[in-house]
Amino acid sequence: MRFGAYATAFISACMFSSCIATPVTNDGKLELGARIDPKVASRQERQKNKYFHEPGGNLELGHYDARYFHGIVSDEERTDTQFHMIRAYLQFFRDQGLDTWIAHGTLLGWWWNGKRLPWDFDMDTQVSGATLQYLGENHNQSRHKYTSEDGSVKREYLLDVNPWIWERTRGDGMNIIDARWVDVRNGLFIDITGLSETHPDTKPGVWSCKNYHRYKTSELFPMRETIFEGVLAKVPYAYDKILIDEYKEKALVVTEFENHKWDMEKKEWLKTPEQIEKERKKAEEQGQR
Amino acid sequence: MYHNNFDGRPESLRLIDLIPDNNVYASDEEDSFYRHDDDDDYIIHPKWRALAQQTSQKIPRRVQRFSAICLVLLLVAWITWKIHYGPQYAERKQLIMEMDTVPEAAYGTSLRPVFKDMIHMKTLDEKHLPKGDKRLVIVGDVHGCKEELEQLLQEVGFDEKNDHLILTGDIIAKGPDSKGVVSLAEKLGASCVRGNHEDKVLLSLQESSHRHAGLQGPDEDPDRETDFLEEQSFSHGDYKLRKFAKSFSKKQIGWLKECPVILRVGHIPDIGDLVVVHAGLVPDMPLEQQDPFQCMNMRTIDLKTRIPSESRDHTHWEKFWNHQQKKLPKKERLTVAYGHDAKRGLNINKYTFGLDSNCVRGGKLTAMVIDAAGKQKIVQIKCKTNYTEKELPPEDS
Numbered sequence: 001m002r003f004g005a006y007a008t009a010f011i012s013a014c015m016f017s018s019c020i021a022t023p024v025t026n027d028g029k030l031e032l033g034a035r036i037d038p039k040v041a042s043r044q045e046r047q048k049n050k051y052f053h054e055p056g057g058n059l060e061l062g063h064y065d066a067r068y069f070h071g072i073v074s075d076e077e078r079t080d081t082q083f084h085m086i087r088a089y090l091q092f093f094r095d096q097g098l099d100t101w102i103a104h105g106t107l108l109g110w111w112w113n114g115k116r117l118p119w120d121f122d123m124d125t126q127v128s129g130a131t132l133q134y135l136g137e138n139h140n141q142s143r144h145k146y147t148s149e150d151g152s153v154k155r156e157y158l159l160d161v162n163p164w165i166w167e168r169t170r171g172d173g174m175n176i177i178d179a180r181w182v183d184v185r186n187g188l189f190i191d192i193t194g195l196s197e198t199h200p201d202t203k204p205g206v207w208s209c210k211n212y213h214r215y216k217t218s219e220l221f222p223m224r225e226t227i228f229e230g231v232l233a234k235v236p237y238a239y240d241k242i243l244i245d246e247y248k249e250k251a252l253v254v255t256e257f258e259n260h261k262w263d264m265e266k267k268e269w270l271k272t273p274e275q276i277e278k279e280r281k282k283a284e285e286q287g288q289r
Numbered sequence: 290m291y292h293n294n295f296d297g298r299p300e301s302l303r304l305i306d307l308i309p310d311n312n313v314y315a316s317d318e319e320d321s322f323y324r325h326d327d328d329d330d331y332i333i334h335p336k337w338r339a340l341a342q343q344t345s346q347k348i349p350r351r352v353q354r355f356s357a358i359c360l361v362l363l364l365v366a367w368i369t370w371k372i373h374y375g376p377q378y379a380e381r382k383q384l385i386m387e388m389d390t391v392p393e394a395a396y397g398t399s400l401r402p403v404f405k406d407m408i409h410m411k412t413l414d415e416k417h418l419p420k421g422d423k424r425l426v427i428v429g430d431v432h433g434c435k436e437e438l439e440q441l442l443q444e445v446g447f448d449e450k451n452d453h454l455i456l457t458g459d460i461i462a463k464g465p466d467s468k469g470v471v472s473l474a475e476k477l478g479a480s481c482v483r484g485n486h487e488d489k490v491l492l493s494l495q496e497s498s499h500r501h502a503g504l505q506g507p508d509e510d511p512d513r514e515t516d517f518l519e520e521q522s523f524s525h526g527d528y529k530l531r532k533f534a535k536s537f538s539k540k541q542i543g544w545l546k547e548c549p550v551i552l553r554v555g556h557i558p559d560i561g562d563l564v565v566v567h568a569g570l571v572p573d574m575p576l577e578q579q580d581p582f583q584c585m586n587m588r589t590i591d592l593k594t595r596i597p598s599e600s601r602d603h604t605h606w607e608k609f610w611n612h613q614q615k616k617l618p619k620k621e622r623l624t625v626a627y628g629h630d631a632k633r634g635l636n637i638n639k640y641t642f643g644l645d646s647n648c649v650r651g652g653k654l655t656a657m658v659i660d661a662a663g664k665q666k667i668v669q670i671k672c673k674t675n676y677t678e679k680e681l682p683p684e685d686s
Contacts, residue, residue, distance in 0.1 A: 097499065099499075110402070112399045113399065114400060114403065221496075222492035222496045222530070223492070223496060224405075225404060225405040225406070225495060227403055232405065237489075237492065238582065239402075239582065240580065240582055240583065241598075249591065249593075249594045249596050250394070252396055252399070252594070252596055253392070253394040253395055253594045253595075253596065255394060262398060262399075264398045267399070
């Protein structure tokens, strides 16, 4: 029995080693205009096609735009940045008569208490493919000045549309984000993805983004108008179903997550005392240095 | 001449002579031929056999036959328990156990989402509560079947000036005369809750009332069949819904908008506190906290998380609701009248009144008539035909 297991492990190791020893070669030359096959192009080659760049690939650095990045911001600055950023974004779309709705983690935050999740590094919104084209043709690279309601905060945002928006399928996976709403002070952004009916002939009524999130027309439309971070925003028709499909049931019931605990009285996600203590100690250590 | 055989045996020796003892003959006349019940070789000891014979002779034949029948019946009962009632009983026990355990992480602590132009809750004017000969008439999903509604009200003997009509939502769509039903309800001064179909129509109108920049969408001709753009900005393929929504008059839409998601009826003798909602409610959660989408769409609740859903895969919400109400002090118990689940049909429990009996598909239209004493009477009329077969509905379910 045991010998059998060893033998199997040995044999499979032998077979696997041949894969390591024979790297995949890239013989096929890419033709101009041809779709890039993700299996053929190497990581570096694919990276060349990427439009949006981040200072790093990890969870923290992956949420800044490389052009405006000056260093990781504190939780407080991120909260403040995101609060004004989404308000400015929703206001701009409203003023322009353009449709957009909140999605993914941002939608989950809305579901809990109409606010963003405090641990979320970025925010997500969606638009239809047609709106995306319209944005690309009319508002690409536009800058938007913002003043908060009380006049105390002034910000500037860049609406940057990915030139790869013509491609509505995943492609090489390097341009799945269609547009960004960037805070030019620190590089934090809102990810904007377009949804299109990618196969209207075989799969009518199924909307898809480039990262293969799929939605049925009847789950998305007609949209509902609600309040997010204090301003009017839209959410999909069957918001509960969309959230459960993406995050599973636990996302709607678990009250402890990412060092935060749901306060049932205040209806807020609060940092756990342990986390506050941990952060205080870390700050002290850095102060001593 | 004397000669040997080829094997060298003398010819005089026959084969039979080689058998040492030829006594193989057994006579059946001898006693030893037969088997005997010796002391240690028998099936039933003769002593016992005799005893059994003796007792069986003492018991009358009738009784013997009777006990044999009893034995067979017992066996049948045992088998049916094993393969049918046993598992059912175990399932029921399991269900009660699950309903009684509060999950560690349960649905219902979040802040209720707020939506524009949607009234979450209203309380019925006290003057409409049954008193004297004043009655309350609650009618399940009408779905545009105006003639049937009129016929049912006639059957009930509905008195406009005296009785009050409450509709459980989904009074429009699918059937032949949605506008007529809204006008009739308005004329009768009826109350109504917001069903998923009212919700869709109102949302669709809200969407098209917005200004849309340079894109085709809700403001384009609703009669158009094909899309010129490869992609659509708005409710792609929802032209039917939009056209349907626009067929209502401003006044009708205004009336529909006033329908709350939850209608608190108030206290009724014998029944207790009564509320009306289109689809259902989650137990142990204040009415103010109930998610409006779920109020208009739920069918079941997953007991592991207590998350409601439209699917039919989990425990029917009304089952859980009734179970939970019985645990509350009498004063806090709440009875719910609802529609939405035509498949389950008329479904009356102590604390839930399910009144959608599938009128629009040729089923029945149901009214629950409640008098001043809280006595409930079910009145039903047969609906004319399956209207959904004649014309495709603008929306399913």
